Amino acid sequence: xxxxxxxxxxxxxxxxxxxxxxxxxxxxxxxxxxxxxxxxxxxxxxxxxxxxxxxxxxxxxxxxxxxxxxxxxxxxxxxxxxxxxxxxxxxxxxxxxxxxxxxxxxxxxxxxxxxxxxxxxxxxxxxxxxxxxxxxxxxxxxxxxxxxxxxxxxxxxxxxxxx
Amino acid sequence: xxxxxxxxxxxxxxxxxxxxxxxxxxxxxxxxxxxxxxxxxxxxxxxxxxxxxxxxxxxxxxxxxxxxxxxxxxxxxxxxxxxxx
Numbered sequence: 001x002x003x004x005x006x007x008x009x010x011x012x013x014x015x016x017x018x019x020x021x022x023x024x025x026x027x028x029x030x031x032x033x034x035x036x037x038x039x040x041x042x043x044x045x046x047x048x049x050x051x052x053x054x055x056x057x058x059x060x061x062x063x064x065x066x067x068x069x070x071x072x073x074x075x076x077x078x079x080x081x082x083x084x085x086x087x088x089x090x091x092x093x094x095x096x097x098x099x100x101x102x103x104x105x106x107x108x109x110x111x112x113x114x115x116x117x118x119x120x121x122x123x124x125x126x127x128x129x130x131x132x133x134x135x136x137x138x139x140x141x142x143x144x145x146x147x148x149x150x151x152x153x154x155x156x157x158x159x160x161x162x163x
Numbered sequence: 164x165x166x167x168x169x170x171x172x173x174x175x176x177x178x179x180x181x182x183x184x185x186x187x188x189x190x191x192x193x194x195x196x197x198x199x200x201x202x203x204x205x206x207x208x209x210x211x212x213x214x215x216x217x218x219x220x221x222x223x224x225x226x227x228x229x230x231x232x233x234x235x236x237x238x239x240x241x242x243x244x245x246x247x248x
Contacts, residue, residue: 039248055247056172058240061224062247086247098248118248124226126240127247128172139173142244 006070006082010062012089017099024081024103031080035110036101037118043093045140050131055088055097058126062086069120073102076116077109084117086127123150164189166233168201170211171242174218177211187233194220195229197239211241219244 009015017038025031041053066084074082081103091097100117104110121127122143129140169182191197195215202212212218220227221240233239 057247058169058171058221058224058242061221061240064224065226122248123245125247126171126221126242126245128243129246130172139243140246142246146248 004074004079004082006067006074006084008063008066008070008083009085010057010059010066011085011087014087014096015085015099017096017101020083020085020099021101024083024101028080030105031103032105033107033110034081034101034103035107035114036099037114038099039097041091041093041095041097045131045133045138048133048135050093050133052093052132053091053097054130054132054137055091056128056130057086057088062126065125066121069117069124073113073116077102077104077113079104079109079113082113082117084121086121086125088127090132119146119149119152122146164233166236167238169238169240171240173243174211174241178207192232192234193229194222194227194231194233194239197233198229198241201241217243 017036021034021036024034043049070082070084073079079102083101086098100114102110102113123146131138131140164187165184166187167182167184170178170180175181187197188200191200198212198215198218201208219242222231222233222236223238
């Protein structure tokens with residue numbers, strides 16, 4: 001069986017969640033489960049109304065980090081397909097920010113791999129959110145709960161071997 | 164050693180520039196020592212690095228810790244904890 005090649009895209013443009021999920025099972029009959037997660041821009045942050053989010057990213061590193069975690073997910077779970085799309089730039093409340101879709105024969109692997117990827121995207125992928133409101137702009141603070149969520153997968157926070 | 168430094172999010176805003184090329188003094192061996200050296204380069208840098216414990220770093224686009232050696236690095240980035248997803 002050929003190694004899974006994850007689809008990873010970092011882009012300004014919107015994406016079509018349904019179309020991306022459908023691609024994972026199109027033209028094949030071995031996929032029995034596709035799990036999707038979509039992050040959507042809320043209209044409030046810490047109880048205050050916001051007008052937009054702006055996502056800054058580290059081009060190059062962000063794609064490499066996502067691919068590395070996607071490959072890690074593929075070694076941990078029997079995945080048949082994997083798509084991660086994350087937007088950057090200005091995003092208004094109600095718009096999609098990012099998506100993860102995982103395909104497998106059965107649901108457990110699809111659910112777990114999607115959750116694993118989300119936990120690591122939150123804490124390891126170099127994106128930073130800034131909120132815009134009537135009082136100006138403010139950087140979103142990292143949440144300890146996200147660090148704890150990533151930690152439960154027991155992935156060491158240490159340097160990767162440098163080539 | 165000449166190296167490109169890149170700054171993101173509020174680290175970039177506080178320093179006032181997204182990137183620069185600097186000649187590192189030979190006595191700087193680790194990422195943590197580099198943070199200490201940068202913090203002394205002026206008010207903006209002191210403000211950006213006032214709490215070194217929250218600063219994250221990457222060398223040549225891979226996450227590193229303060230103890231990581233800077234030897235051979237081409238690009239070193241500094242940024243706050245990440246908030247994607």
